[in-house]
Amino acid sequence: MAHRLTTCTFCGVGCGLYLETAGERMVGAYPSMSHPANRGRICVRGWHVHEVASSPDRLTRPLIREGGELREASWEEAFATIVARLGAIRERHGPGALAFLNSPRCSNEETYLLQKLARAVFGTNNVDHGTGVYTHNSINALLRTLGVAASTNALAELAGAEVLVVDGVDLARQLPTVGGLVLRAKLAGARLIVIDTRRHRVAESADLFLQIRPGTEPLLYGAMAKVIADRGLANLTFIRNRCEGYADFLAGLAEHDLLSAAEACGVPAESIEAAAVAYARARTAAILYSTGIEARSIEAVEALADLALLAGHVGREGSGIFALTEHNNLQGVCDMGMMPDRLPGYVPVQSAEGRRRFESAWQTRLPGEPGVASRALLRDRAQGRIKAVWLCRYDPVSTAFFGEAARSLDDCEFVVVQHLFLTETARHAHVVLPTTAFGEEEVTFTNTERRIQLATRVVKPLEGTTPAWQQIAETARALGADWRYRSAGDVMREIGEVVPAYSGARYENLARDYGRQWPCTTDQPLGTPFLFANAEAGERFRFVPLPRRSGACATSAEFPLTLVFGHSAYYWNNNVLIQHSETLKREYRILLLDYPAGFVELHPEDARALGVRDGDAIRLSTAHGTASSTARLTGEVRQGTCFVPFFVREVQQKIGFVNGHGASLVPVRVEKEAE
DSSP, X not given: OEEEEEEOOSBTTOOEEEEEEETTEEEEEEEOSSOTTTTTOOOHHHHTGGGGGGOTTOOOSOEEEETTEEEEOXXXXXXXXXXXXXXXXXXXXOGGGEEEEEOTTSOXXXXXXXXXXXXXXXXXOOEEETTHHHHHHHHHHHHHHTSOOSOSSOGGGGGGOSEEEEESOOHHHHOHHHHHHHHHHHHTTOEEEEEESBOOHHHHTOSEEEEOOTTOHHHHHHHHHHHHHHTTOSOHHHHHHHEEOHHHHHHHHTTOOHHHHXXXXXXXXXXXXXXXXXXXXXXXXXEEEETTOTTOOHHHHHHXXXXXXXXXXXXXXXXEEEEEOSBTTHHHHHHTTOBTTEEXXXXXXXXXXXXXXXXXXXXXXXXXXXXXXXXXXXXXXXXXOOOEEEEESOOHHHHOTTSOHHHHHHTSSEEEEEESSOOTTGGGOSEEEEBOOTTSSOEEEEOTTSEEEEEOOOSOOOTTOBOHHHHHHHHHHHTTOOOOOOSHHHHHHHHHHHOGGGTTOOHHHHTTTTOEESSOOTXXXXXXXXXXOOGGGOOOEEOOOOOOSOOXXXXXXXXXXXXXXXXXXXXXXXXXXXXXOHHHHHHHTSHHHHOTTOOEEEOHHHHHHHTOXXXXXXXXXXXXXXXXXEEEEOTTBOTXXXXXXXXXXXXXXXXXXXXXXXXXXXXXXXXXXXX
């Protein structure tokens, strides 16, 4: 038996663990006791992460569509087909006819090369990652307010926070390791404030639980800011020295009212006031929220950033904003520029000055107009403009909540898929390239606290597979690009040359000290645990005026409930990696034993008024259609709302989309189906 330290690649926490090997097989996983992200703790996914690579369903040969069916092919034939077909489509329709999408599970190296292939070889900014429709709100809001699209502090600092605000994320279900950090901090004396539409397990432990109406987050934060300003609790020294836009923010704040906001949010004014005072008076305070939450608007993220600036809870150890990423490399794929409007390092594609750095490094001219985003492609099929799609480790047919991915892909002339398995998306492809799995390659990932980490190779790749980054590089070379990467480490060196925040990241030093938190340089052993510590550095934060409108759903006597669409609470049961681990599949599909066709969650009091019992067949009606499902009664959902997980496709397709446009909150009527 042998043990090698590596990084778990299931979620954004990036826990350190040891993989146990026997010969050329991974047979076990154990937590690192000293890794700063998890300190000896891992969740059920980490304990069984090694099982995925051993799945008998792994692809081991390229597949090419012929006569409507996929057949095995040689690597030479697969690459020749890709090069010929993509080249012909670009020649016939122009670079804008091609799109490149990947999963936030992709490594930094394959993400960087995929967007470089799109921009430098094909000449298009049509690049995006699978959760871009949600996370771009967080990115754009934090760039606008803080100037950095990432968590400001290290996870270990949660232990030193006096107040913790957890907003809209079920940590126990979605990010259990972070949930443990929060609960241990509370047990050590921290005050825990939870803001959510759901009463989840962490909410049950809160000192203050504000169970708001869906969509009212900006009003809540506006009311808290109003309390802080009116009570003289704003950190005026911090604001004067480090912030801009405060006068306009304060003027707009005068229009906010605590009592009106409390009524709109559906929570007591006293609770809002208590939360605001506790947060402002704390010496150290942190706000945690999920960047992947479906209903999270850009205004909501800006509002919580405003609150942090108002209290001066930025730029100090234990005080900051934690933009939690649920996917293991969501931070990294954004850092690498896998967005239609941002180059690596968040450089706007429309900035001629910003493009020049990449044009010099890549020796080519780059397009200056933003590309097509994933939502436009998968929901609206980009009005027929996209003729070819490349998907790296991404399975939108199974997981994309917001569109009709299968129809969108079928509309294309050519589809390339890189994946471990023959996913539902791969079944629509013209060429499928089998990739290596976790533990079979050495690449890097960046976790939710900006920690760039190595995922170590511990066994040989499964025979017949190659790393995805090599496949992308091979395609570029076949198209005439002078790409000379001999290893993934060569790719990381180039990343460090064009992305200043990654300038100190090299495989040699990432193998020590559990990686480095960006921004990092070669002489920083740990990188930067918390941002903005140096007040003399000149960073200026910006207040954004708070909106006064409520994002709450407009219910009526005919449609009295609010239907909430989303997947975060039940994401993992549909994950393609989970489905190829027998242990994890059993763990995460327990609910579906009782509700095999899916479910819609109702509060018990609402169900009682409707005469509905747990497991009953129900009909949901909106102004635009009807759908049927099964009722699941739970006190987690707020009274007056019902929640639909994204995998309940009938509800999503029949009443969740109006003229092709998705809505997170929909007024609905629920009735018991006639027996």
